[in-house]
Amino acid sequence: MRVICWKTIWLSIQTMELFDNLMDSLAEQSYGVIDSFLTPEEITDLVILLRERHLAGRFKTAGIGRANDQHIEAQIRSDHILWLETHSTAVMEQVFFQKINELIQCLNRSCYLGLKDFEFHYAMYPIGTFYKRHLDRFTTDSHRKISVVCYLNEDWKTTDGGELVLYIPEKKPIKIDPVGGHLVCFEADLLEHEVLPATHERLSLTGWLRTY
Template sequence: MNTELLFERILEDVYNQGYAIIEQAMEPGLTQQLYTTARTQLSKFSPAAIGRDSELQLNNDIRKDKTLWFSGECQSERDYLCVMESLRQLINRQFFLGLFDYECHFAYYKVGDFYKKHYDAFKGRSNRVITTVYYLNTPSEGGELIIYKPRSKEVLQRVSPRAGTLVVFESERFIHEVLPAKEERFSIAGWFRKNASIGGIIDPPK
């Protein structure tokens, strides 16, 4: 998809409904390169934790995926980060959100892995403002992202993981979950953040 059109659709949908779901958001070649980068580094992935700082802990009852933070050493990672940096700047110009950076990691779900209902940010307690999910492969079933209506148990969107699909939503507004994977599932989870740092220390750290 043309980058200008991609950004236009994201801004319009986020403004109107708080989220955007766009298929074939980026060039298939970049998606394949990112998938290859993730798969070839699978031995470096670590079990995903919940919480932050001193409260960070592993809890297999809540989530079972593995993650690997971007290092920026691979060209595919740099190309992806370049797209997100352009999007960050545009969001700031249009919505005046004061987003100061973007952090992201690869996410790997093996068969049976899941991530139960959660918010990516709690109102007034996190600097994560906008969440992104970008899918790198297409399992035939399982691993769907479920987004719920605000303050409701009603499902708003059920997103099947398809390579090239980009999901963008307000971090504090939507509770969501990842259903158990029935095949391997690779994606990139990321967050645009506002500056809540004190004394030069970014809050929260990765």
């Protein structure tokens, strides 16, 4: 898949300001970043929800593969995850879903991607954990179009590590710090990527924008 985006006059000024650079970047280099997609207050509220669910024992060690073929490979992936429910009654999760729906609408109208749905999970990386280089899209399932990572790390420093590394064909790898509130989007079937180990716990909302 190669994303080609077209700006159109129907977009509101507010929406254009939020998503314009992202759409340009996706079209030009297959990835983009939105600074401050979440406010500090929204990050704090989501982290509270994450920690409540973690203390309740709802997180599981993440596996690789799909459905019945999924298995644990600690030497490849060592984070812990909890899938979000779209009918969640948590106000802050619904706020996040609303923002993602707005992003989907803009991408569909400007990039003609035909996105219909999304799926997200909380991801918790304890100190020193990682996710080796991989591609998000399954060979037997082409529905994942855009990978999305929204960081929930408060007061993250460059020296903390935990960068997302994007491997762009015929270019040098791009490293992105997991700064709280920032949202990263990239083409799920094109860019291999990995998560480097960090010296602090690393938190995010990670998921995919999908067709049916």
